[in-house]
Structure formats: C-alpha cells, structure tokens
Amino acid sequence: MTISLNCPIPQRDGERIELAHGSGGLLTHRLIEEIFRPAFAQSCDDLTHDGAVLGVPDGQIAFTTDSYVVQPLFFPGGDIGSLAVNGAVNDLAMCGARPLWLSAGFVIEEGFGIGDLQRIVHSMGAAAKAAGVRLVTGDTKVVERGKGDGLYINTSGIGTVVAPAPVNPAQVRPGDRIIVSGDLGRHGMAVMAAREDLGLEPPIVSDCAPVSEQVLRLIEADIPLHCLRDLTRGGLATALVEIADTAGVAMQIEQGDIPISPPVRGACEILGLDPLYVANEGRFAALVPPEAAVLALSILREFDISAAIVGRVEETGLPGSVALRTLGGSYALDLLACEQLPRIC
Amino acid sequence: MKHIDEYRDPSAAQRCADAIAAITTRPWTIMEICGGQTHSIVRHGIDRMLPEGVTLLHGPGCPVCVTPPGMIDAAIAIASRPDVICCSFGDMLRVPGNSGSLMAARGRGADVRMVYSPLDAVKIAQDNPGREVVFFAIGFETTAPATAMAVLQAEGMGVENFSLLVSHVLVPPAMEALLGDPDNGVQGFLAAGHVCTIAGYRDYEPIAQRFGIPIAVTGFEPLDLLQGLYMVIRQLEEGRCGVENQYARSVRADGNLVAQAAVARVFTVQAQDWRGMGTIPASGLGLAPHYAGFDALRRFPMVAVEPERANVCISGEVLRGVRKPGDCPAFGTHCTPEHPLGATMVSSEGACAAYYRYRRPHTARQQVA
Numbered sequence: 001m002t003i004s005l006n007c008p009i010p011q012r013d014g015e016r017i018e019l020a021h022g023s024g025g026l027l028t029h030r031l032i033e034e035i036f037r038p039a040f041a042q043s044c045d046d047l048t049h050d051g052a053v054l055g056v057p058d059g060q061i062a063f064t065t066d067s068y069v070v071q072p073l074f075f076p077g078g079d080i081g082s083l084a085v086n087g088a089v090n091d092l093a094m095c096g097a098r099p100l101w102l103s104a105g106f107v108i109e110e111g112f113g114i115g116d117l118q119r120i121v122h123s124m125g126a127a128a129k130a131a132g133v134r135l136v137t138g139d140t141k142v143v144e145r146g147k148g149d150g151l152y153i154n155t156s157g158i159g160t161v162v163a164p165a166p167v168n169p170a171q172v173r174p175g176d177r178i179i180v181s182g183d184l185g186r187h188g189m190a191v192m193a194a195r196e197d198l199g200l201e202p203p204i205v206s207d208c209a210p211v212s213e214q215v216l217r218l219i220e221a222d223i224p225l226h227c228l229r230d231l232t233r234g235g236l237a238t239a240l241v242e243i244a245d246t247a248g249v250a251m252q253i254e255q256g257d258i259p260i261s262p263p264v265r266g267a268c269e270i271l272g273l274d275p276l277y278v279a280n281e282g283r284f285a286a287l288v289p290p291e292a293a294v295l296a297l298s299i300l301r302e303f304d305i306s307a308a309i310v311g312r313v314e315e316t317g318l319p320g321s322v323a324l325r326t327l328g329g330s331y332a333l334d335l336l337a338c339e340q341l342p343r344i345c
Numbered sequence: 346m347k348h349i350d351e352y353r354d355p356s357a358a359q360r361c362a363d364a365i366a367a368i369t370t371r372p373w374t375i376m377e378i379c380g381g382q383t384h385s386i387v388r389h390g391i392d393r394m395l396p397e398g399v400t401l402l403h404g405p406g407c408p409v410c411v412t413p414p415g416m417i418d419a420a421i422a423i424a425s426r427p428d429v430i431c432c433s434f435g436d437m438l439r440v441p442g443n444s445g446s447l448m449a450a451r452g453r454g455a456d457v458r459m460v461y462s463p464l465d466a467v468k469i470a471q472d473n474p475g476r477e478v479v480f481f482a483i484g485f486e487t488t489a490p491a492t493a494m495a496v497l498q499a500e501g502m503g504v505e506n507f508s509l510l511v512s513h514v515l516v517p518p519a520m521e522a523l524l525g526d527p528d529n530g531v532q533g534f535l536a537a538g539h540v541c542t543i544a545g546y547r548d549y550e551p552i553a554q555r556f557g558i559p560i561a562v563t564g565f566e567p568l569d570l571l572q573g574l575y576m577v578i579r580q581l582e583e584g585r586c587g588v589e590n591q592y593a594r595s596v597r598a599d600g601n602l603v604a605q606a607a608v609a610r611v612f613t614v615q616a617q618d619w620r621g622m623g624t625i626p627a628s629g630l631g632l633a634p635h636y637a638g639f640d641a642l643r644r645f646p647m648v649a650v651e652p653e654r655a656n657v658c659i660s661g662e663v664l665r666g667v668r669k670p671g672d673c674p675a676f677g678t679h680c681t682p683e684h685p686l687g688a689t690m691v692s693s694e695g696a697c698a699a700y701y702r703y704r705r706p707h708t709a710r711q712q713v714a
Contacts (some may be wrong), residue, residue, distance in 0.1 A: 196461050256355060269565075272381070272436075272693045327358050327567050328390025331703040337682035341435030341693070342461060 015114040022108070022142030031140060035114065039121035040128070040135045052136035054101060057160050062097035064088055065156040073120065073150055075194040077186070077206030080153055081120035083281055085127035086210050087232070088157035093212040094228040094284060096163025096219065099131060103156045104138040109148035120151065131210035133157070163219050169246035171226040176313040177293035178251065179286045181214060182207065182304035183259040184236055188278035189267050204263050209282030214303050218286065223296045227287040230280070236310075237276040237333045239285055240322045250317025253333075255326050259306040271342040276324075276333070278340075287313065352566030353389075361571035362394040365578055372398030373581050374530045375574060376523070376666050378516060379537035380407030380694025381565050387699040389567045395574065402530070402666030405519050405622065406537055407694040408484040409440045410664060410687075413618040415650040416512045417442030420481045422648045423510065423641060424455040430473060432466040433481035434488075435459045440688045443654045447481075463488075463495035470499065470507035479641045483512045485537070486544040489630055490604035493611040496632075496639055508641040511632060514617055516540050517548040518628035523665060524556045531666065533577035535563040535570070538592035545600025549588045557586045564592040611636050620653065620688060621661020658687035663696050670700040677705060 012035075020027040068084040078086075085102065092099040104124065108117065128135050165171070190206040192198070211230065218225060227247070229239040236258070244251050260268075260275045268275045288296050293309055300307035317323070322333040351357075377383060383403040386392055392401045405411055417440060424431030424447060431447065438448040438459060451457040456476075460466050463480050470478035482492040492513065499507040516537065523529050536549055541562045553560050559580035563573030573591040580586060590596055608630070617629020632640050642648065657675060662668040670676050670689070680686040682698060689695035 198461065256353075262350075326389045327353070327355055328393040330390075331388065332705065334702070334705075338439065341439065341459070 012114040012118050017108050017110060017112040017114060017117065017142055019110050019142050019144065022140055028140065035118050036121055036138065039118070039125040041125070050137070052101065052103075054136065054158070060161040062092050062095035062159045062161055063156070064091035064095070065154065066091060067152060067154040069149065069152050070191060071149060072191075072194050073116065075191050075206055076203045077190055078208035078281070079120055079123050080151060081122075081124035082127040083208055084153040084155045085124050085131065085133070086208055086281060088155040089131040089133055089210045089212050090230045090282070090284070092157050092159035093210070093215040094167070094230050095159070095161060096167035096215070096225060096228065097159030097161045098216060099133045099157055099159040099212050101136045101158045102128065102133050104135055105154040106138070106140045107148055107152040108140065108142050109150050110142055110145040112150055117151070127210070131212055162216065163225055165224065167225050167228055169227050169243045172243065172247040172249055172287050172313055173226060173289065174249065174313050174315040175290050176226055176287045177290055177309050178240065178253060178311040178313070179288065179293065179297055179300060179307065179309050180231070180236060180259065181211060181284050181286070181300050181307050182282070183261045183264070183306040184231065184280055184283060185260055185264040185268065185275035185278035187281040188235070189264050191279075192271075193267065198267070200263065200267055202263075204267060207280055207282040211282060211284050214300055215284075217299050218296055221295060221299055223292045223299070224289055225286060226289070228284055230284045232281060233279050234336070235275070235277045235279060236285065237274070237322070238335055241320075241333055241335055243287070244322050245320040248319040250314040250319060251311055251322045252314055252317070252330070253311030253322065253324055255324055257308055257310045259308045261306075273340045273342065277336055352564070352568040354568065358394070358567050358571055361568060361575060365399075365571065365575050366396045368575070368579055368582055369396045369399060370582060372400070373532050373578055374400045374402060375533040375535065375577055376402040376404045376531045377535040377563070377570070378404040378406040378520065379540070379565075380410065380692065380696065381539070382406070382535060382537065382563065382570060383696050384694060384699045385565050385567065386570055387703045391567055391570050394571070399574075399578065403663065403669075403696040404523070404666055405619065405664040406485065406516065406540075407664070407689065407692050407696070408488070408514070409434075409436045409692045410660065410689045410695050411514055411619045411622065412437070412440065412483050412512050412688070413620050413650070414442040414653050415618070416510065417446070418444065419642070419648050419650045420479075420510055421445060421447055421450045421455070423479050423645050424450050424457050425453070426477075426645070428476055430456045430458060430469060430476050430478045431481060432458045432460045432469060432478065433483070434461075436692050436694070437481060437483055439685075440691045441685060443651060463492045464498060467495050467499050467502075467504055467507055470504050471502070474506060476506060477644065478507050479510055480507070481510045481512070485514055485516055486540045486608075487542075489513045489608045489612065490543060490601070493607040496611045496636055497607065499639070500636070508639050508644050509632065510641040511612075511630065512617075513612065513630035514619065515614070515628050515630070516544075517552060518625050519619065519622070520549075520552055522622065522625045522628070524552070524558065526665065528667060529665070531558065533558055533581055534560045535573045535577065536560050536588075538562060538564040538569070538596055541592065541596045541600065543601050543604050545598050546588050546590065546596065547598060553586050553588050559586045560588045562588065562590045562592050562596050564595070618653070619664075621664050656686065660687035660689040660697065663689050670697040671704075673697070677701060
C-alpha cells in the first residue's frame with residue numbers, strides 16, 4: 001500500500017468509530033467535516049444535503065450500483081475505497097458511458113479505526129479524481145461491533161452514454177474478435193495472497209484501476225464496440241460464457257494467446273486455481289468486428305502492453321458455448337459450480 | 346515458476362508426441378498416479394496427442410478422494426462441538442463423507458476454517474487458547490512433512506489445545522495394491538513428481554522389478570507428461586522395467602532427507618483405509634507413540650470412525666483405474682460438482698471433476714444449467 005505523504009490533515013490513528021458516528025448528530029457531522037470533506041475536496045460538491053441535484057445532458061444516461069465487502073480492506077495495489085470507485089466507474093464504462101457522478105454509502109462496524117477510514121476515503125478521493133468523476137452524495141451508518149466486517153462500501157454511479165451505437169451482447173456478431181485489455185488474474189491473486197498471508201515474493205499487485213479512459217479512446221477512434229464486459233468476479237471465463245449465452249453465439253479462445261503474468265500463473269499453479277476464473281478489477285474484454293480489431297488492440301496497448309486478441313466469435317458452433325483451444329484439442333468453458341478452493345498439494 | 350511456459354510450448358509438445366508415435370509399435374496401458382497429472386492430461390488433451398492404442402488410466406493420487414468417508418464424518422462430529430475450531434485444506438471442505446461435508450457443517454454453525462498450511466492451524470490454536478483446534482491432516486508424502494512440522498512446533502511451544510485427525514497416505518503401497526489386483530491392466534506408471542521430491546524414488550525400484558513395470562517420475566506440465574510417457578513407452582518397447590526420472594529439475598533419488606526425518610519422528614507407518622479401495626497394509630501414517638497426545642480421536646473419545654457405506658458412486662473403481670468417469674450412469678446427471686455423489690467429482694484433483702470440466706460435450710452445459 002502506498003500512502004500519500006502530503007496529506008494535509010492529521011492522521012487519526014488510535015481513534016475508533018463509535019455508534020454515535022452514525023447517529024446523525026455531532027459526531028456524524030464531525031466525521032463528514034473532518035474525514036470525508038477533506039478527502040473528497042476536489043471531487044465532491046456539497047455533502048451536507050441528503051441528495052445531489054444534477055444537470056442531466058441530452059441523450060441517454062447509464063446508471064449502476066455495486067457493494068464492496070473485500071477482505072482484507074488493504075491489499076497490494078489498492079484498497080476497498082479505490083476498488084469501490086473504480087468498480088462503479090468501470091461498470092459505467094462497460095455501458096459505453098463517460099462516468100460523471102458517484103454516490104458512496106458506508107456501513108462501518110463500531111470500533112473501526114478512524115485512521116483506516118481516513119486512508120480509505122482519501123484513496124476514494126484520489127481514485128475519483130484520477131477517473132474524472134465526482135462524488136456527489138453519500139451516507140454513513142454504524143453497526144454494532146460484531147455485526148459487520150469492519151467496513152462495507154456501496155457505490156452507485158451515473159454517466160452519459162457516448163458510444164454511438166448500443167453496447168451489449170445482442171450486438172455480438174460471428175467473426176467478432178475478443179480482445180482483453182491486459183494480463184489477467186492479478187487482483188484476485190493479490191487479494192487472496194494478502195488475505196491468507198501467502199508471503200509471495202515479490203507480492204502480486206492488483207490491477208485495480210479505472211478503464212474509462214481506454215473505452216473513451218476506443219469510442220473516439222470510431223471502433224464499433226459490439227460488447228464490453230469488465231472481468232471481475234468469475235474472470236474472463238465467466239464473462240465470455242455469459243456473453244455467449246446471452247448473445248446465442250459460439251466463441252473460441254486460444255489458451256496460448258491469453259496474457260497471464262508468470263507470478264499469477266505460478267501462484268495459480270501452486271494453489272490449483274484456474275486464472276481464467278480469477279477476478280480482475282482493471283481489465284475488460286471488448287468484442288469488436290474483425291476489421292477494427294488491430295486498431296483497437298493498438299489503442300489498448302498504449303495503456304497496457306499485455307493487451308491481446310484472445311479469440312473470436314465463431315460462424316458456426318453451439319450457441320452459448322465457449323471453447324478453449326489447448327495443445328491436444330479444446331474444451332468447453334463453463335460457469336463454476338462453486339468458489340475455487342485451493343488444492344492440497 | 347518462470348519455466349512454466351517452456352513446458353507448455355505447443356511445438357515442443359508436438360515434437361515429443363511425434364517421438365512417442367515413432368517408437369510405439371504396440372498398444373500400451375499406462376497409469377498416471379497423481380490427480381494433478383490427471384487434470385493436466387485431460388485439460389491439455391495430452392491423451393489425445395498419443396498414438397492410437399496407448400491408453401492412460403487415472404490413478405488414486407487425489408488426496409481428498411481417498412480419504413475414508415468415516416474420517417470426514419468424524420471431522421464433522423468434532424467440528425460441530427462448540428469448543429472446537431476445525432481446520433483443513435480448502436479442497437477437503439467440500440468432500441462428502443457418509444453424510445454431509447465440512448462446508449455444510451460450517452453452514453450449520455460449526456467453526457470450520459480453511460488453512461494453507463498446518464502451521465496456520467498451530468497459530469490459530471495459539472490465538473484461541475480457550476478452544477480446541479483440530480487440524481484434519483490429509484494428503485500424501487507431499488503434505489506429511491508440513492503436518493509433522495506443525496506437531497513439532499506445537500510441542501516445542503507447548504501449544505496444548507492443538508490436535509490432529511490424521512489420514513495421511515503413502516503412494517508405493519497403493520501402487521503395489523493396484524498391481525496385485527489380477528484385474529488391473531497397468532503396464533507402466535507415471536509416478537508423481539511432487540511426492541518424489543519429498544520421498545525420493547528408491548521405494549519404486551523394487552516395485553518396478555517385482556511386477557516388471559517401468560516407472561517414470563514425472564512432472565505436471567504438458568511437456569513433462571509427454572516426456573514421462575516417452576520414457577515409459579521406450580522401456581516397454583525395449584522390454585525394460587526400471588525407474589527413470591523425468592522430473593530431475595526437482596526430484597533426487599533420495600528425496601528430501603530433512604522432511605523425511607521429520608515425518609519419521611512424528612509418525613509411524615500403519616495399515617490405512619482408502620476410500621473405495623479398502624484397507625491397504627502399511628499405506629498410512631499414524632502418530633508415533635510419543636506424539637499420541639496430539640491425536641484428536643483420543644481427545645474426543647466419543648467420536649467413532651464408522652466404515653464406508655455402500656453407495657451408487659463408482660469412484661472406488663475410478664480410483665483404481667478400472668473404470669473411467671464416463672462409465673458411471675450418474676456422471677453429469679445425478680452427480681455434478683454442485684451435487685457430488687463421490688469425492689472424485691469434488692476435488693480439483695479428482696478424475697470425475699476433470700472429465701466434467703474438460704470433457705463434457707459442448708452441448709452439456711445448457712442441459713445441466
């Protein structure tokens with residue numbers, strides 16, 4: 001974890017959240033004034049109202065919500081705060097939208113360290129600034145000790161749709177190329193290694209990041225984006241199976257073309273996990289027509305050199321199937337029945 | 346781990362498959378022992394790169410698959426006590442015993458925790474002095490040293506609330522049991538590289554001689570497996586039966602002597618029940634008399650280990666290589682990873698799970714869903 005050293009306010013380590021911080025009274029106001037306002041200073045309007053009044057531009061808006069319960073709250077490459085901001089930003093980007101406004105709801109467990117809360121909300125402020133979105137409204141609740149897991153965050157987001165055509169599985173066509181925006185599996189393995197104290201050296205760093213800039217660049221370059229999907233829970237495999245199922249198409253991807261860094265591959269081998277099912281928080285798949293694939297790839301490689309074309313939508317084949325080609329043939333990817341658990345040896 | 350890509354290089358793998366084809370003149374049946382190898386073979390389609398007539402049988406080397414259901418029931422009974430924290434490896438938690446799994450017990454309120462190392466369980470015991478922490482110790486020669494270290498560490502630090510439910514098993518006696526079965530068709534073995542990294546391969550030499558069977562100590566990547574198969578088939582074609590080491594980058598003939606010494610200190614070799622395979626002499630590890638105080642079954646004498654109940658599941662035959670997962674009428678219909686009838690469908694090293702994941706026809710997904 002990196003902590004900004006030019007933080008203008010005193011660190012509040014040692015102080016703890018009390019139930020009264022969620023009562024709406026004096027302590028709630030202090031929390032807003034002393035913790036949230038400084039952190040969100042450059043990315044929020046007025047947090048003292050219950051809601052935000054926003055000028056909506058012409059055209060369509062995209063709207064999303066997600067809740068974040070990650071453990072541990074801090075991990076190499078991010079924390080629950082940056083994750084919550086980037087998660088909402090990326091969900092909007094996957095709609096072909098420019099993210100504009102976020103809300104943030106906090107459920108804090110009594111006894112949670114105010115210093116940790118301060119670090120997390122600062123991280124949210126920095127992530128919002130980096131992604132060009134503003135935090136316009138929020139809420140804080142405190143639950144009794146033992147009734148939460150430290151901190152949960154919900155973020156909702158609104159953006160304006162800038163893609164000129166619909167971006168969803170119904171637009172997917174045979175021949176479309178499947179591009180991933182970077183190497184896979186780093187977020188899931190970083191969090192697992194941090195949670196279970198696996199002691200990987202050097203530590204795997206999460207890919208947690210906004211992807212809105214990449215998507216906006218693809219749109220500006222007139223790439224027909226048939227479908228976009230962030231590769232969060234369930235990873236690339238789950239995302240493609242869901243898209244193939246909804247679109248009623250068959251896909252084929254090439255094992256050797258899927259970018260996975262050696263540390264992630266090594267950690268997955270040791271634990272018996274399949275990196276295709278491991279979560280990412282700054283990666284997406286784009287399905288684009290074949291004639292646009294090379295340009296799209298070159299744009300994505302400006303952001304991450306490991307971006308790659310990993311497969312295509314087939315002309316024929318069983319609708320809803322995703323075949324992974326391997327050395328001696330291919331097999332069908334499927335939704336996992338259960339959470340992946342580490343193997344014995 | 347930077348070597349992984351080298352061992353997955355498609356052109357090198359094809360060259361190796363071509364070399365196998367060039368020396369193969371007859372049909373051969375070869376068993377890979379380890380479930381990790383089974384998954385790699387099925388996932389990468391290694392068996393489909395072999396000449397017609399070369400058949401791979403999948404062996405019993407899935408540690409959670411061979412754990413007797415009665416031991417799982419005992420773990421559940423112990424874990425369900427309010428004063429107990431029960432720890433085991435992730436894969437073990439979902440495997441059904443005669444009734445239910447540790448994961449299901451956790452859903453009912455038992456304190457069941459997944460650990461990555463037995464030493465983590467000792468730490469949990471230190472952190473929870475008011476509760477009994479029981480580590481459900483399973484696995485082959487590969488994991489036994491870590492269990493032994495946990496016992497030695499707990500003894501050294503005087504951690505008294507730590508105990509073990511032991512179901513450790515040994516590979517060579519299981520190979521002998523398989524070969525002693527007149528129905529077995531095994532003509533050669535791929536031995537498990539990880540196991541031999543710890544135990545070495547001296548114990549395999551008498552087996553190779555006694556049964557006239559070539560054995561190659563083999564790794565887990567596609568090229569490892571193809572090279573190991575090449576070594577076994579070359580011996581078969583030349584009429585030889587020795588032990589060769591494909592996995593020399595990790596395995597020495599004597600293995601890891603420090604790890605072996607820790608195991609020898611803490612455990613004694615004893616007869617062991619294997620799920621679906623019955624009792625195999627000298628094939629398991631029990632706590633040595635000096636460490637018997639760490640035996641959870643002594644601390645919880647009210648818990649009995651019941652025998653395995655009859656079940657429609659054919660996993661015993663799958664583990665012995667007698668039948669393949671697809672031979673089971675329940676495979677993919679009544680038995681799936683969500684609703685497993687047997688351990689081989691649950692574990693990431695189980696043969697049925699490998700076939701379910703990598704070999705179902707592309708049509709099956711929607712039927713199951």
